[in-house]
Amino acid sequence: MNKVGIVGYYQVPPALDHNMGRYELIFQAVRGALDNVGLKHKDVTSVVSATNDYYDGRTISNCFTVEAGGGYMKDETKVEMDGAFAVHYGMLRALTGHHKLVLVWGGSMSSCYPYSSSTLLSTDPTFERPLELINDMTAGAFQMRAYMNHFNVSAEDIAQVAVKNRRNATSNELALPESQLPAATTEMILKADVLSSPVTELMYSHPCDGAACIILAPEQQALKIRDDPVWITGVGYSQEAYYLGDRDLTQSQSMKNAAQMAYKMAGVKDPKKETDVAEVFEHFAHEEMIFSEALGFCKPGEGASLSTEIGGELPINPSGGAMSGNTPCATGMIRLIEAAKQIHGDASEHQVKDVHRVVASGQIGLCAQNNILFVLERGGRK
Amino acid sequence: MSKQQAAIVSAGFCEHASKRSDVNMAEMANEAIQDCLNNANIEMDAVDAIVMGNMPAFEGANLPELWMTDWVGARDKPLIRVTTGGTTGGSVAIAGYYHVAAGLPGIETVLAVAFEQQSCGNTSVGLSSVALGEISIVNALGLPAESAMRIFGAGAAIGIASYQAINYMKRSGCTEEDLARVVVQNRRNAAKNWWTHLKMPDYTIEQVMATPYVSYPLRFGMVTPASDGACAVLFTREEIAKDTVDIPAYVNGVSSVANETGIVGYAAAGAGQLDPCEQLGAVESAKLAYSQAGISFPEKEIDYAEVYSPFPNQELMWLERLGLFKENTAHLRYRDGTTAPNGELPVNCSGGVNSTNAIGASGLERVAEAALQIMGKAENQVPKTVHTSIGHGWGGCINFVTLTVLSDQPRRK
């Protein structure tokens, strides 16, 4: 079976309002990833980017990024979704054998335009958009209430996820400084400003500026570049219904479908036992619990009972997750980078012991309408 | 995961017009999908994944694939959306190919959908916002906003085409009548297709030449329309393809090489293309796609071409850059009828982008028509047998090119 390896990566440290231009940000990510593994620009044969016209405020958001993004005279394309989907497309490109080295980058600047307004622009323009009521925050609030109401989960349980992620973020040097709360408590999370009840500011992954880059290579090529590439052994993704009223918000059908597909591909039968770490893109604290249930780590409604801190039975988001910095178009990709770091043992202070297999996810849409899940494994292990 | 031979088995369209005021964009895309599925006699259940694309700034809807889930049949299905400006449709086709070719278990049949409902929005703002960031920086660097808008405004789609036209005419010695001849051929071809926008069966060169300049040397009668429309194409594995249709159109080569942004690059991007007709990206794309498809002599081996040419001079230029005609001779081939439907190398029998331009869909429509000619199912089918055809796309700031090479035979292993 052919597989694709992650051979290099780089993340530009996020900031709420970066003292950087857009092209500079992209260039740093791409150049950084190549330099990290000592690859040359001419080795790259294909470039896939992830940006969004509405986050960046320009038609064809990849039009002027050809030079800075390393796309000059390369087989170049753009996925207008989360970066994790771009990694998926990059992987497909590597799998066909047409490309020996695929560079994938994603990023945006939320300081350019309020992220929530751009989510309003993604609602049904024939009915919901003129009402200006639905955006990522209100949709997330509906989901949190539905989840709490259906499973009788308390707000404290959900706040506990935020506490864990914000504490974890403290040990992640690439976390958004504003997201780090070493002394976070559930009370602090619950008493923070309410964004949209019952979601408070500290339960929300605050959008910020940043970019990231991942370099992929097919199996043989990857082993030439380094001895320990991180293998992508499974991938699954799925989209679910759009209208909030059509969906069962207490669970994530799309993540369930994604997990089913990815686990099957990777041969994972008991995800809780066979997974060492999970890095999921949680836009809100409650999403992490819903995801851990969809991923089969526990039964529906029991997400709170799982011990997910670093050193726990199944660490989730040791990096702090999306809560440690949500850079639209790169967040899912950063989850993959964090997963690769855990496998390489490069995660410094938030390293989990003895990591062989990690699942990492990306998402897009209101209440994570479209999810993608990757299964990543340590090279050399059968 | 093992590499698969991908093939196109069906294509569908909706009726294109300047205003599809009877449908919203989701319903419009659905029309094309229904047509595509009906043509292959396939149910949505058989589709394993969906690739979508459009140019979101023209419709003003961010991430439209989310809202359109039900209309495109994406519920509980894998979906990704690619958008690359004018090449969006071409990129969607290429992504469809990669999805099948990569051979992921469970992903065997993929639906590629591209659409654009330009009448919802403001096309000129959509286009000028391509360089809006650049214009604002030039303004900040001291050029008055008025001058900045004026010189960069000339660089919107038609402006770039006229840069190209001026340089191409200087290079090749082709005349304005030659440009008009290209347009006439396209519009007359369009009249033979049910789904196209500008159907002009009796259009003449004299009529074109009687219209005023929009931007020298391009006249009003030569300019691409702004259309509403959608297109869907079904990609699948070789074995399934053989069971589905008599002659599948095998996808044997794909490429999308990016060049430096042309002319209007400024703050970070350079304007590396000194001559907007040089199109190194297209030359490189052709090299890459032809080598994948095992084509050594494109001018002899390719039987049919669908090129992305909103403006007539581009049609001439692309045919040369893609290696189908010798440099600076394309206009002569239009004079001698080589490119007519019954000619040696028929070009754009669909009517091309010059007759129908729902921007995001245009690139996919080129691939669809190129495939239908191979399958023998095109509305304006050419009399000769088409063994190998190409579908081409162009976009960005004259810097993106997509190319798909199709054949009635699978790739030589």
Place this chain on the structure above:
Amino acid sequence: MVKLEYLKKEYEKTRQMPGKWPLSSYRYKFNITHFQPFLKALKEKRLIGLKCRSCNTVSFPPKLVCGKCLVQPDQWVALRDTGMVATFTANYMKDETTGELQSFPVIAIQQDGADTTFLTQLNPAVKFEDVYVGMPVKVKWKNQPEGNLGDIEYYDVIDDATKKMKLQNE
């Protein structure tokens, strides 16, 4: 305006819902550090280009990244104040008083010594019909340069040396 006839079909008109893309609310950020020596030179009526050490491409105006090499160019080179028209087009504008459609040229020039194009304005007195690819041009400086792009008032047409050379040969 000439009306072009084509086979047309009318579609039922349904309601429309308004929406907007407030581009005027966007903040565009650029690092223009690499522009500063260039702007400083403009104030002294000098033109400089940025050269990539790796491929020797000289960009004018200066480029942040060399696409070919994926490095940031950092070597400044002096350029002459002459160049030639690489490509051009016409822009049409309605005269506000007469309502007449006026055309004026917009040119992209290649500055002598540089390898990229620069989109700029031509002397407004020059007629569009007289512009051609390869036409030599020269910077017309503003009287009091301020160190910004406005210092280049426009490009002026100069004698075509290639034409002269032909004469000498004869």
Place this chain on the structure above:
Amino acid sequence: MTRKRIEITTGFVQADYNFWVGKYMDKFYDGLESKQVLGNRCPTCNRVFVPPRKVCGNCFKTIDLSNNWVKLKDTGTLRNFTTTRIAVSEAGKKKTSEAIPIGMVQFDGSDTSVVYPLLDVQEKDLTIGLKVQVVWNDELKGHPRDIKGFRMLKGGER
């Protein structure tokens, strides 16, 4: 070494859009203009959708435009609610107006819910499952805002 300089500029155009709503939504808005909420039923799975749609997402079957219409009562059930204090508009500005509760309301006889403001009620008084009724706007323009919002029905009120 030149000092780092970041230039921040704003765009100076605004793109305006007018989305065609299509025949299905057009009929729905015709209904609103006469204070009638219309849904449509998927003939295959019998689900009733408000607002109506051309395609049933579950069955991927086209719902015929000429029939399958369902006239709904103006009452429904509150399925979910929230209060947004930092709502945003299209213009990218934070709204400063007073926070109002909004809710997901399922019309009686329909299988999906819509999001609308909840009128004259405090968030603390809300629970999932409350019965609600449409409050119409004074002016009916065939716009989603023809429904001003929903009011709570007191026990026994129908």
